[in-house]
Amino acid sequence: MAAFEISMVKLVSGEIVLGRYDAEKDVLADVVSLQNVPTQQGMQMLLAPYGFPFENTYDAVIEGRHIMYRFKECAKELEDKYIEVTTNLSVSSHIGKIQFGGSQTGGSGLIH
DSSP states (O other), X not given: OOOOEEEEEEETXXXXXXXXXXXXXXXXXEEEEEEEEEETTEEEEEEEETTTTTOOOSOOXXXXXXXXXXXXXXXXXXXXXXXXXXXXXXXXXXXXXXXXXXXXXXXXXEEO
């Protein structure tokens, strides 16, 4: 399995999404939508399947022609949460190792 780059992009529709960018095919694969959720503590970010609420899978593909802007960097916390929700592997920032056995947050995609 080849390494991939997690990219955060803004689509021509104005949505901000994350996914695995394949430069050879010029597509963003396994796309998740980045949504802001207001809470009593302020704003939190939610990663949801791109087709949510009608599709609950993380296999959406968006062609490169629909990408308006590619962010230079993606926050480590977003990358870790993206890996957790799309693979069911929990990335522990405390020890720097991947823990097998599913996400401790239940795969909700909420970033605390």
